[in-house]
Amino acid sequence: MTVPATPIRVVIVDDHAIFRSGLKADLAADVDVQAEAATVEEAIAAVHAVQPDVVLLDVHLPGGRGQGGREVIAGCTALLPGTKFLALSVSDSAEDVVSVIRAGARGYVTKTISGSEISAAIRRVAGGDAVFSPRLAGFVLDAFGTAEVAVEDELDKLSARELEVMRLIARGYSYKEVAKALFISIKTVETHVSAVLRKLQLSSRHELTRWAVDRRLL
Amino acid sequence: MSAKMYRSQKRIVAGVCGGLAQHLGIKVGLVRAILIGTSFFFGAGLIFYAWLWLLVPMAGEVAGADAPVVELDGNPRLKLFRPAVGAPVAERPNAGRQKPPVGFKEILIGGILFAAAFILFGRQMGWNLQLGTLVPLSIIVLGAVLAWMQLDNTRRIGLLSAAKADTPMALLRLGGGIALVIAGVIVIVAGSGSWTLVWASIVASLAVLAGVALVLAPWALKFWREFQCERAGRIRETERAEIAAHLHDSVLQTLALIQKNAQSPSDVTRLARAQERELREWIYQDAEHNSGALVERVKAVCAEVEDLYGQAVEVVAVGDAELTERGNALVQAVREAVLNGARHGGTTVSVYVEAAEKGVDVFVKDRGAGFDLTGVPPDRLGVRESVVGRMQRNGGTAEIISSAEGTEVRLHLPSETSANEEAK
Numbered sequence: 031m032t033v034p035a036t037p038i039r040v041v042i043v044d045d046h047a048i049f050r051s052g053l054k055a056d057l058a059a060d061v062d063v064q065a066e067a068a069t070v071e072e073a074i075a076a077v078h079a080v081q082p083d084v085v086l087l088d089v090h091l092p093g094g095r096g097q098g099g100r101e102v103i104a105g106c107t108a109l110l111p112g113t114k115f116l117a118l119s120v121s122d123s124a125e126d127v128v129s130v131i132r133a134g135a136r137g138y139v140t141k142t143i144s145g146s147e148i149s150a151a152i153r154r155v156a157g158g159d160a161v162f163s164p165r166l167a168g169f170v171l172d173a174f175g176t177a178e179v180a181v182e183d184e185l186d187k188l189s190a191r192e193l194e195v196m197r198l199i200a201r202g203y204s205y206k207e208v209a210k211a212l213f214i215s216i217k218t219v220e221t222h223v224s225a226v227l228r229k230l231q232l233s234s235r236h237e238l239t240r241w242a243v244d245r246r247l248l
Numbered sequence: 249m250s251a252k253m254y255r256s257q258k259r260i261v262a263g264v265c266g267g268l269a270q271h272l273g274i275k276v277g278l279v280r281a282i283l284i285g286t287s288f289f290f291g292a293g294l295i296f297y298a299w300l301w302l303l304v305p306m307a308g309e310v311a312g313a314d315a316p317v318v319e320l321d322g323n324p325r326l327k328l329f330r331p332a333v334g335a336p337v338a339e340r341p342n343a344g345r346q347k348p349p350v351g352f353k354e355i356l357i358g359g360i361l362f363a364a365a366f367i368l369f370g371r372q373m374g375w376n377l378q379l380g381t382l383v384p385l386s387i388i389v390l391g392a393v394l395a396w397m398q399l400d401n402t403r404r405i406g407l408l409s410a411a412k413a414d415t416p417m418a419l420l421r422l423g424g425g426i427a428l429v430i431a432g433v434i435v436i437v438a439g440s441g442s443w444t445l446v447w448a449s450i451v452a453s454l455a456v457l458a459g460v461a462l463v464l465a466p467w468a469l470k471f472w473r474e475f476q477c478e479r480a481g482r483i484r485e486t487e488r489a490e491i492a493a494h495l496h497d498s499v500l501q502t503l504a505l506i507q508k509n510a511q512s513p514s515d516v517t518r519l520a521r522a523q524e525r526e527l528r529e530w531i532y533q534d535a536e537h538n539s540g541a542l543v544e545r546v547k548a549v550c551a552e553v554e555d556l557y558g559q560a561v562e563v564v565a566v567g568d569a570e571l572t573e574r575g576n577a578l579v580q581a582v583r584e585a586v587l588n589g590a591r592h593g594g595t596t597v598s599v600y601v602e603a604a605e606k607g608v609d610v611f612v613k614d615r616g617a618g619f620d621l622t623g624v625p626p627d628r629l630g631v632r633e634s635v636v637g638r639m640q641r642n643g644g645t646a647e648i649i650s651s652a653e654g655t656e657v658r659l660h661l662p663s664e665t666s667a668n669e670e671a672k
Contacts, residue, residue: 123531142560164598168564176566176604200564201611202598207653 037062038156041080043073043102044088044118049141053086056145061152070094074105082113083156086148087135089119089126100133110134114155118148124169132231137161154205159220160227167200170226188226195222254307255300261357264300267307290372291365425462432456498526518558525551541571542579542608546601549583559590559597567603569663575608577642578661582610584634585657589614592655607644607662615654635659 037060044050045068054063064080067073070093077085085106091098094105103115117135119126120142127138136155139148140163151161162170174188176197188196191212198208205223209216256266256276265283269276286293432455502523509515543565550561569575582599589597589612600611631648635657639646644661 121531164562164564164600168566168600171566171602176602197600197602200566200602201600201656202562202596202613 038084038152039064039080039082040084040086040152041065041067041073041076041082042086043067043076043091043099044086045069045090045092053145053148056148057152058146058149061149068092070098070101070105073102077102077106077109077113081109084152085113085115086118086152087115087130089117089121089130099130099135103130103133103135107134114158116151116155116161124172127166127169128173128230131166131227134231136227138166139163140165154220158224160223162196162199162223162226164200164202167196170230171196171200174229188229192222192226192229195219196226199223253304255304257307262297262301263306264297264304267304268300287361287365288368291369294361294365421462422466425459428455428459429463432459494530498530499523514558518555521558521560522551522555525554542569542575542603543601545571545576545579546582546599546610549579550586550597550599553583553586553590553597556587557590559595561586561590561597561599563599563601565601565603569603569608572664574642574644574661574664577638578608578610578644578659581635581638581646581659582612584631584638585610585612585659588631588635589616589655589657592616605663607660609661610659612657612659613654614656617652 040057040061040063042050042053042063043066044053047068050066050068054066057063064082065076067076068091070091072093073085073087073091085102087099087102089099091102094101097104099115099117099119103110106113106115115130115135117127117130117138118141119130119138120140121127131138137151137160139151139161143151143163154161170188171193176193194212195208198211199205203211205216205219209219212219253271254267255263256270257263258266265279266276269279272279283293283297286296432452502519506516506519509519543563546565547563550563553559554561571579586597586599592614595615598611598613600609600613602609635648636646639659639661642661644659646660647658649656649658
């Protein structure tokens with residue numbers, strides 16, 4: 031994780047003005063907030079106008095068809111490879127987390143995290159990597175199961191290494207600590223996490239589907 | 249010229265010509281002339297007119313609060329099926345217009361035109377039409393038109409949608425019903441000279457009944473939906489009241505406490521954190537996947553420690569297990585480890601519980617300064633006895649890894665079956 035020379039251009043989407051201003055004040059110097067939005071419509075318009083590197087996206091938003099952050103991502107699919115979405119929410123329910131990840135967000139953090147942590151998460155997402163909180167890792171382990179192991183690049187199972195990485199993240203390890211514990215580089219950890227994110231987004235695993243249906247995600 | 253077609257309010261029959269003229273940007277007279285002219289060719293103009301009459305909404309259509317409404321896009325929808333959140337409800341144009349009563353003149357014109365078209369159509373085809381069948385037929389049609397016009401337009405469109413008349417199958421069904429009624433009446437009327445054919449009457453009555461049932465089905469459906477809509481509203485109201493009561497009991501009370509203790513940051517943090525936990529529990533209680541006994545207990549002891557030290561304890565759980573006696577010991581060991589972490593760590597304590605078939609693993613991690621395990625005096629029972637000893641007595645293992653970056657306590661409790669297998 032290197033600090034880019036140019037500032038990261040960010041759009042903050044949250045319906046609470048107090049939270050937006052607090053977050054803005056907390057963010058590191060290399061994060062440049064270009065626009066703010068409070069509703070789904072405003073968010074889609076702002077993201078299209080600014081075309082930022084990263085969108086900090088609240089999961090619950092007023093407006094649109096009532097689908098909140100998911101709808102914003104769906105409305106910005108044209109920009110998706112260039113613009114990354116980092117979901118941000120007070121909610122840590124499985125519905126909210128997994129649905130927004132499956133919609134295309136590159137990571138998920140809770141609103142209680144500190145300014146420096148969120149700045150680090152923004153840099154990581156801007157660099158093309160995924161950001162997993164311990165809770166999201168827990169959901170992944172819950173959804174994919176902890177017993178079965180993928181032989182090859184199977185979409186609906188995690189590989190042994192991915193399982194290990196997820197477990198360590200769920201235990202509260204940072205990427206750096208995961209790398210140290212598994213004797214691998216941070217880059218490799220990031221690769222594993224990105225692979226898990228891809229599986230979470232693309233997998234049509236029977237259990238995952240059922241798990242999601244149970245929670246009315248699909 | 250307007251993008252959306254509406255029937256004109258300045259009308260002779262139903263405002264179709266006016267609306268069409270406005271929509272296409274040509275003169276009303278021309279549209280009327282074309283429609284009347286084409287009516288002489290197999291009644292095409294009339295059919296087109298009737299079709300537009302049914303499908304095109306009246307300009308300035310307004311619906312009652314609970315009646316089916318015409319959305320901006322012209323789709324008839326029942327209120328229940330409209331998106332509840334953020335729908336632009338207040339943007340219906342020309343709201344507040346009252347529909348004038350349907351005049352006798354309009355019905356007369358419509359009826360006569362219809363009959364004339366039919367007769368002309370028949371003559372063109374060279375049928376030998378008998379006025380004896382034509383007159384009752386036109387009376388029936390007139391009656392149907394009358395009945396149809398009794399309903400205001402929103403109702404009409406609501407009915408069409410309630411009967412799902414926008415699909416070909418449903419149109420067929422509706423048309424079939426009406427045709428059955430008409431056929432039944434014709435049989436009765438035409439069969440007046442041969443009453444001996446009793447079965448004909450029976451068939452006719454049955455046909456009429458079947459037709460009436462088919463025609464009335466949309467009404468029944470509509471009332472059922474309205475009933476459902478109302479019930480959903482009542483349920484929402486009850487839920488709202490319950491939420492309000494809960495918020496009053498919990499959140500408002502906590503906010504009051506926080507205001508009182510505003511000078512003590514640690515109290516404020518603790519109160520806020522406890523309230524947050526309680527609220528989360530309440531909100532996500534239904535969605536909670538692993539509500540089994542063991543995880544619940546772990547969460548409870550973590551909450552307890554959190555209250556005690558005002559230190560956040562994040563619990564992530566995967567799977568769940570039954571709470572056995574040994575499980576209880578594990579929970580107690582977890583409590584001790586979390587206590588230790590909160591006491592010495594001074595930052596957020598992460599707890600990860602993984603319950604699988606082989607056993608239960610718990611990891612308690614803090615980011616404190618760490619401590620040298622060998623340096624702990626033998627009389628300090630905390631870690632050695634409550635965590636390591638307790639786990640060993642119950643057939644589990646405990647490992648404590650401490651460094652400058654923090655401490656992690658790893659607890660493993662094999663399940664009963666795998667513990668027996670592993671017993672050497």
